[in-house]
Amino acid sequence: MTVVYQTLFGKIVHQDSLDYMRESIADESTDLIFTSPPFGLVRKKDYGNVAAHVYVEWFREFGLEFKRILKDSGSLVIDIGGSWIPGQPTRSLYHFELLIMLCRELGFHLAQEFYWLNPARLPSPAEWVTIRRVRVKDAIDPVWWLSKTPWPRANNRRVLAPYSDSMKALLKNGYKAKARPSGHDISENFSIDNGASIPPNLLVFPNTESNSGYQRYCKENKLKVHPARFPSQLPEFFIRMLTDTGDNVLDPFGGSCVTGEVCERLVRNWTCCEIVDEYVKGAIGRFAGVEPGQTRRADPQQYKISNPASRWNGTGSENPKRLPKDGGQRRAQGKTKPAKGK
Numbered sequence: 001m002t003v004v005y006q007t008l009f010g011k012i013v014h015q016d017s018l019d020y021m022r023e024s025i026a027d028e029s030t031d032l033i034f035t036s037p038p039f040g041l042v043r044k045k046d047y048g049n050v051a052a053h054v055y056v057e058w059f060r061e062f063g064l065e066f067k068r069i070l071k072d073s074g075s076l077v078i079d080i081g082g083s084w085i086p087g088q089p090t091r092s093l094y095h096f097e098l099l100i101m102l103c104r105e106l107g108f109h110l111a112q113e114f115y116w117l118n119p120a121r122l123p124s125p126a127e128w129v130t131i132r133r134v135r136v137k138d139a140i141d142p143v144w145w146l147s148k149t150p151w152p153r154a155n156n157r158r159v160l161a162p163y164s165d166s167m168k169a170l171l172k173n174g175y176k177a178k179a180r181p182s183g184h185d186i187s188e189n190f191s192i193d194n195g196a197s198i199p200p201n202l203l204v205f206p207n208t209e210s211n212s213g214y215q216r217y218c219k220e221n222k223l224k225v226h227p228a229r230f231p232s233q234l235p236e237f238f239i240r241m242l243t244d245t246g247d248n249v250l251d252p253f254g255g256s257c258v259t260g261e262v263c264e265r266l267v268r269n270w271t272c273c274e275i276v277d278e279y280v281k282g283a284i285g286r287f288a289g290v291e292p293g294q295t296r297r298a299d300p301q302q303y304k305i306s307n308p309a310s311r312w313n314g315t316g317s318e319n320p321k322r323l324p325k326d327g328g329q330r331r332a333q334g335k336t337k338p339a340k341g342k
């Protein structure tokens with residue numbers, strides 16, 4: 001094992017995490033595994049992606065180790081983006097197959113599925129989305145929350161969201177208890193002001209970090225900034241809801257060690273394991289020279305999601321064309337790749 005950096009609460013390990021877990025992590029010792037593994041891609045990126053069609057096989061060995069090291073009360077949370085079938089506008093099923101394998105073969109329970117919406121994601125793949133216009137932009141990652149038993153430790157009071165304007169108005173003006181058309185009987189309790197609302201399983205966090213201490217450190221030290229970082233709010237949501245201070249958190253595909261940075265601030269013991277030397281060196285920049293426990297929290301932002309079909313009334317002149325008979329199989333005449341930035 002190579003521990004390359006140690007902080008008050010955690011460590012960065014430069015090693016294949018499968019070997020690290022086998023050699024160094026005891027059975028039933030971990031409260032939370034939070035991770036974003038290399039996604040299964042049809043085109044290889046440069047951070048160790050595995051082809052979608054062999055992904056589940058590749059992941060099985062990791063899944064077995066995750067099961068062994070988790071406590072019965074623990075959780076495994078996997079942020080996993082989808083991918084497209086090469087050459088056609090349809091999706092790979094690999095991330096669903098992964099979920100089925102982990103539950104059906106390895107015995108994990110699906111505690112809940114979450115979806116992380118990154119409103120800042122660029123429209124892609126350009127060919128289907130911006131050129132042929134036959135798909136919409138792919139802006140969510142599924143996040144599978146799995147557990148060893150049906151009863152992982154959790155508390156949603158740790159992740160409450162501000163009330164929406166309509167809920168605030170309702171609390172102010174009062175609510176008449178009655179049955180909803182859906183059949184739900186809304187009681188008087190609905191109008192009690194609890195100070196905040198229970199969030200849904202759609203998590204909206206923009207991935208827009210542009211001038212962080214981590215990025216400046218990489219630049220100053222001529223290191224490559226990790227190309228697939230998640231925003232700190234994503235691990236923070238699950239670390240807060242699923243662990244207490246002093247609990248043990250592992251990110252086996254640590255990348256730039258966002259998980260470690262959040263754990264350090266929230267006083268959880270953490271280990272980030274990363275196989276690529278340059279990413280490990282960059283990850284150190286999240287902690288070097290930073291006072292223990294003093295990493296900055298991302299500013300909370302509110303997002304309003306527009307009704308996506310509200311721009312067109314179905315008959316107007318804005319969109320007179322008929323749907324393409326061939327489903328977009330051929331590019332429309334005169335359609336070329338858009339200029340950069342369009």
Ligand SMILES: C[S@@+](CC[C@H](N)C(=O)[O-])C[C@H]1O[C@@H](n2cnc3c(N)ncnc32)[C@H](O)[C@@H]1O
Nearest residue numbers: 016017038048228229230253255256258274275
């Ligand atoms: C999607 S990235 C994680 C990014 C990270 N969540 C962040 O925000 O910086 C996946 C990482 O897993 C690393 N990786 C792939 N296979 C690994 C292995 N067997 N052991 C440790 N790290 C691995 C890759 O090098 C890559 O940096």
